[in-house]
Amino acid sequence: MSKVLVFGHQNPDTDTITSALVYADLKQKLGQDVEAVRLGEVSEETQFALDAFGVEAPRLVEKVASEVDQVILVDHNERQQSAVDIDEVQVLEVIDHHRIANFQTEAPLYYRAEPVGCTATILRKLYKENGVEISREMAGLMVSAIVSDTLLFKSPTCTEQDIEAGKDLATIAGIDLDTYGLDLLKAGANMSEATVDQILTMDAKEFTMGEHVVKIAQVNVVDANDVLGRKTEVLSSMASEVQEKGYGLFVLAVTDILSNDSVLLSTGEHESAVETAFGVKVDDHEALLEGVVSRKKQIVPPLTSALS
Amino acid sequence: MSKVLVFGHQNPDTDTITSALVYADLKQKLGQDVEAVRLGEVSEETQFALDAFGVEAPRLVEKVASEVDQVILVDHNERQQSAVDIDEVQVLEVIDHHRIANFQTEAPLYYRAEPVGCTATILRKLYKENGVEISREMAGLMVSAIVSDTLLFKSPTCTEQDIEAGKDLATIAGIDLDTYGLDLLKAGANMSEATVDQILTMDAKEFTMGEHVVKIAQVNVVDANDVLGRKTEVLSSMASEVQEKGYGLFVLAVTDILSNDSVLLSTGEHESAVETAFGVKVDDHEALLEGVVSRKKQIVPPLTSALS
Numbered sequence: 317m318s319k320v321l322v323f324g325h326q327n328p329d330t331d332t333i334t335s336a337l338v339y340a341d342l343k344q345k346l347g348q349d350v351e352a353v354r355l356g357e358v359s360e361e362t363q364f365a366l367d368a369f370g371v372e373a374p375r376l377v378e379k380v381a382s383e384v385d386q387v388i389l390v391d392h393n394e395r396q397q398s399a400v401d402i403d404e405v406q407v408l409e410v411i412d413h414h415r416i417a418n419f420q421t422e423a424p425l426y427y428r429a430e431p432v433g434c435t436a437t438i439l440r441k442l443y444k445e446n447g448v449e450i451s452r453e454m455a456g457l458m459v460s461a462i463v464s465d466t467l468l469f470k471s472p473t474c475t476e477q478d479i480e481a482g483k484d485l486a487t488i489a490g491i492d493l494d495t496y497g498l499d500l501l502k503a504g505a506n507m508s509e510a511t512v513d514q515i516l517t518m519d520a521k522e523f524t525m526g527e528h529v530v531k532i533a534q535v536n537v538v539d540a541n542d543v544l545g546r547k548t549e550v551l552s553s554m555a556s557e558v559q560e561k562g563y564g565l566f567v568l569a570v571t572d573i574l575s576n577d578s579v580l581l582s583t584g585e586h587e588s589a590v591e592t593a594f595g596v597k598v599d600d601h602e603a604l605l606e607g608v609v610s611r612k613k614q615i616v617p618p619l620t621s622a623l624s
Numbered sequence: 625m626s627k628v629l630v631f632g633h634q635n636p637d638t639d640t641i642t643s644a645l646v647y648a649d650l651k652q653k654l655g656q657d658v659e660a661v662r663l664g665e666v667s668e669e670t671q672f673a674l675d676a677f678g679v680e681a682p683r684l685v686e687k688v689a690s691e692v693d694q695v696i697l698v699d700h701n702e703r704q705q706s707a708v709d710i711d712e713v714q715v716l717e718v719i720d721h722h723r724i725a726n727f728q729t730e731a732p733l734y735y736r737a738e739p740v741g742c743t744a745t746i747l748r749k750l751y752k753e754n755g756v757e758i759s760r761e762m763a764g765l766m767v768s769a770i771v772s773d774t775l776l777f778k779s780p781t782c783t784e785q786d787i788e789a790g791k792d793l794a795t796i797a798g799i800d801l802d803t804y805g806l807d808l809l810k811a812g813a814n815m816s817e818a819t820v821d822q823i824l825t826m827d828a829k830e831f832t833m834g835e836h837v838v839k840i841a842q843v844n845v846v847d848a849n850d851v852l853g854r855k856t857e858v859l860s861s862m863a864s865e866v867q868e869k870g871y872g873l874f875v876l877a878v879t880d881i882l883s884n885d886s887v888l889l890s891t892g893e894h895e896s897a898v899e900t901a902f903g904v905k906v907d908d909h910e911a912l913l914e915g916v917v918s919r920k921k922q923i924v925p926p927l928t929s930a931l932s
Contacts, residue, residue, distance in 0.1 A: 416735060417728045424723050429735040445753070612732065620730055 319349045320408060321377070321384050323399065324435075325392035326355045327520050330362045330464035330504070334457035335390040335435040336374055339411060342439065343388075345448050350388065353377045355399060359518055361504025361536075365460035368496070369453045369489070381405050391435040393419040396522050411438055414612060418524065433471060433478040436461035440481045455488035463497040464504070467536070470576055471610045501573050507535055507542035512553050515543055516568065523616060526624035528564030528586060531557070534611050536573045543570045544579060544602075551583055551601055558584045564623065565589060571609050578608045578615075586623060593618035628658045628716060629692050631682070631707065632743075633700035635827070636662050638670045638772035638812075642765035643698035643743040644682055647719060650747070651696075653756050658696065661685045663707060667826070669812025673768035676804070677761045677797070689713050699743040701727040719746055741779065741786040744769035748789045763796035771805040772812070775844075778884050780921045809881045815843055815850035820861050823851060824876065831924060834932040836872025836894060839865070842919050844881050851878045852887060852910075859891055859909055866892045872931065873897060879917050886916045886923075894931060901926035 322340045324332025333354055340352035352374040358366070366373055380387055381404035388409040395402050395418045409426040410419075413435050430438050436458035443450050450458075462482040466474035469482065486493040507515060520533035537543060543550065554566045565584035572578070580603045582590045587598060596603045608614045630648045632640025641662055648660035660682040666674070674681055688695055689712035696717040703710050703726045717734040718727075721743050738746050744766035751758050758766075770790040774782035777790065794801040815823060828841035845851060851858065862874045873892040880886070888911045890898050895906060904911045916922045 413732055415729045415732050416724070419727075420725045421723045424721055424739040425737060426739060427724060427735055427737040429733060431732040431734055617730055 318386075319351060319384055320386045320388055321353050321380050322350050322388040322390060323353045323355055323374070323377070323380070324390045325397040325521070327517055328354050328356050328362070329359065329519050330365055330500075331435050331461040332391040333358060333362045333374065334365065334461045335411070335439060337371060338436065338439050338454050338457055339388065339390050339442075340374075341451070341454050342443055342446065342448055346446060351375070353380075357518075359504055360506070361464060361500060362460075364500055364503035365457060365464075368460070368491075368500075369456035371453055371457060390439075393417075393429075394523075395419065396524075411435060411442070413438065415616075430477075432475045433473040434462045434465040434481075436465075436485075437475075437478045437481040440485065450485070450488055452489055455485040456491065459485035459489055459491070459493070459496075460500055463493075463500050467571075467573055467576070467609055468494070468497040468501060471613070473610045473613045501536065502538060505536040505538045505573050507537050508539070510535075510542070512546060512549050515550065516553060516557070521611075522563075523620070525564075525620045528623050529562065530584075530586075530619060530623065531561070531563050531566045532569065532611055532615060532619075533567070534569040534571060534578075536571050538572070538574060540570050540572055540579055543568075547581065547602070551581060554581070554583045565619075567615070567619075569605075569608070569611060569615060573609075576607060576609050578605045579603070580605055580615075589619060589622040593622040626657070626694075627692055628656065628694045628696055629661050629685070629688050630658050630696040630698060631661045631663055631685070631688075632698045633705040634663045636664045636670070637667065637827070638673055638808075639743050639769040640699040641666060641670045641682065642673060642769045643719065643747060645679060646744065646747050646762050646765050647696065647698050647750075648682075649759070649762050650751055650754065650756055654754060659683070661688070667812055668814070669772060669808060672808055672811035673765060673772075676768070676799075676808075677764035679761055679765060698747075701725075701737075703727065719743055719750070721746065738785075739783070741782040742770045742773040742789075744773075744793075745783075745786045745789040748793060758793070758796055760797055763793040764799065767793035767797055767799070767801070767804075768808055771801075771808050775879075775881055775884070775917050776802070776805040776809060779918045781918055806881075809844065810846050813844040813846045813881050815845050816847070818843075818850075820854060820857050823858065824861060824865070829919075830871075831928070833872075833928045836931050837870065838892075838894075838927060838931065839869070839871050839874045840877065840919055840923060840927075841875070842877040842879060842886075844879050846880070846882055848878050848880055848887055851876075852889075855889065855910070859889060862889065862891045873927075875923075875927075877913075877916070877919060877923060881917075884915060884917050886913045887911070888913055897927060897930040901930035 336352035343350040354374045358373045379401045380399045381401040386406045386408045412429045564586040567582040570579045644660035648658045651658040662682045666681045687709045688707045689709040694714045694716045720737045872894040876889045878887045
């Protein structure tokens with residue numbers, strides 16, 4: 317069998333990058349010819365995790381069909397979040413923790429999705445189910461993904477399974493979970509040096525909601541003013557993209573990892589959906605969502621309802 | 625949490641009925657409030673399996689949304705094969721072994737699909753992963769599903785995992801696999817009492833091939849003469865349906881579960897595609913396909929190529 321590429325979503329976050337590396341490690345140990353790749357730049361948070369455990373980032377690719385016939389998706393399934401030529405290859409497997417949408421196959425496949433906070437929590441089970449030992453490096457990458465996706469267990473997406481997995485993996489990785497976890501989050505939450513373009517692309521996803529395509533970007537901050545101090549510039553850049561790509565709505569969630577609140581900046585024809593979805597007043601394209609940290613659980617579902 | 629219904633596809637076969645019962649059993653043992661239901665009549669083969677292990681058929685329902693808000697799907701995911709009001713409820717989980725299509729959720733879910741021959745093979749793993757013992761009754765239902773879906777391991781859809789699961793479950797169920805398996809298949813393969821209408825509808829699916837819509841029905845037999853003895857009547861009924869529905873081709877595969885060959889009856893404007901697809905001569909609308917038992921793996925792909 318020829319080589320299979322394993323990759324996560326565009327605008328990769330820590331869970332997507334490490335899940336590709338970790339699942340490729342498991343598959344290789346099971347004797348399969350797979351390679352982890354990535355569809356975008358490595359964030360500072362992810363680089364912190366890779367450096368902490370001495371692992372190289374996966375190779376950057378733009379397309380996949382010229383290289384392989386078959387792929388494995390981790391941490392995503394919706395085709396608009398995947399490789400641009402995803403329709404030209406066969407998806408052999410999916411390991412994911414998101415909703416299923418815009419996904420279809422011609423043949424049966426291995427699809428493993430669980431409603432947990434992080435793909436790494438599922439990957440840890442797959443090592444156990446396959447009787448493969450988890451190395452210190454892979455444990456370190458997985459616990460980093462869990463800390464990142466659950467904001468150190470504070471996100472409502474976090475489940476008992478994520479907590480149990482995080483603690484076990486921290487032991488294998490030989491780290492103090494709280495100390496390492498906060499350092500990791502802080503490494504990704506310093507927006508003072510980030511350009512507006514970086515803020516809007518580092519963790520941005522498109523969603524189809526009713527008739528509309530909606531873009532939702534999110535950044536973690538320790539000081540919201542790093543972003544809100546440049547609000548005019550940020551909104552202007554968002555508005556240009558709405559024009560160019562035809563989004564019905566573009567929102568940026570600025571999530572404070574210490575207070576666990578988010579400020580939403582929004583623009584687009586259907587901006588009123590933010591008021592409907594969250595029961596808040598949008599004032600000058602800005603709204604405070606108290607206790608909201610999870611795009612998947614707290615932002616996407618109410619916006620989808622409001623727009624469907 | 626309120627009650628959750630568990631069910632398989634319309635026109636239920638043995639895997640669909642038993643998978644609903646078996647997964648409901650596992651969920652109940654894990655303390656969850658679930659009930660297995662079914663979307664259609666119980667076949668003679670399925671009734672044989674239920675009687676053999678003293679299990680009642682699930683309750684028949686037509687719709688689900690008036691009863692519950694949440695459901696679990698087994699052995700299918702495509703909405704046109706599911707409850708007619710599937711879009712009005714939340715799909716909490718899917719356990720399946722088919723391709724994924726026409727399926728979408730708003731929220732993350734537990735989705736477990738594996739490219740194996742039978743849903744029961746996956747369900748057996750879920751008992752193990754959850755540390756729940758498999759009762760004699762549930763083992764009997766699961767091995768029945770595996771025998772049915774893989775034609776006693778002879779179908780090309782059968783995997784090593786199905787064989788291993790089938791043998792293990794037969795031991796727990798306390799049956800001789802070959803004897804019981806053949807009795808089960810025979811119970812579903814007696815076509816002497818079936819009407820022509822039943823023969824043509826009990827397992828019939830439409831496929832789009834190239835520009836044409838093709839209908840492929842299949843029946844298992846121990847005595848092909850139960851069907852071929854009424855060939856004129858069967859072909860006349862097929863021809864009427866071709867006229868009425870505008871099919872490019874309508875084929876009925878009469879699959880002998882002892883010899884593992886199929887006789888194909890065909891009619892329609894593009895009947896010559898049968899000769900192209902299988903390299904056989906069609907004589908008076910009839911052709912013998914040696915070693916062909918699987919519609920999915922052995923009939924649909926060559927016909928699709930011939931018609932595209």
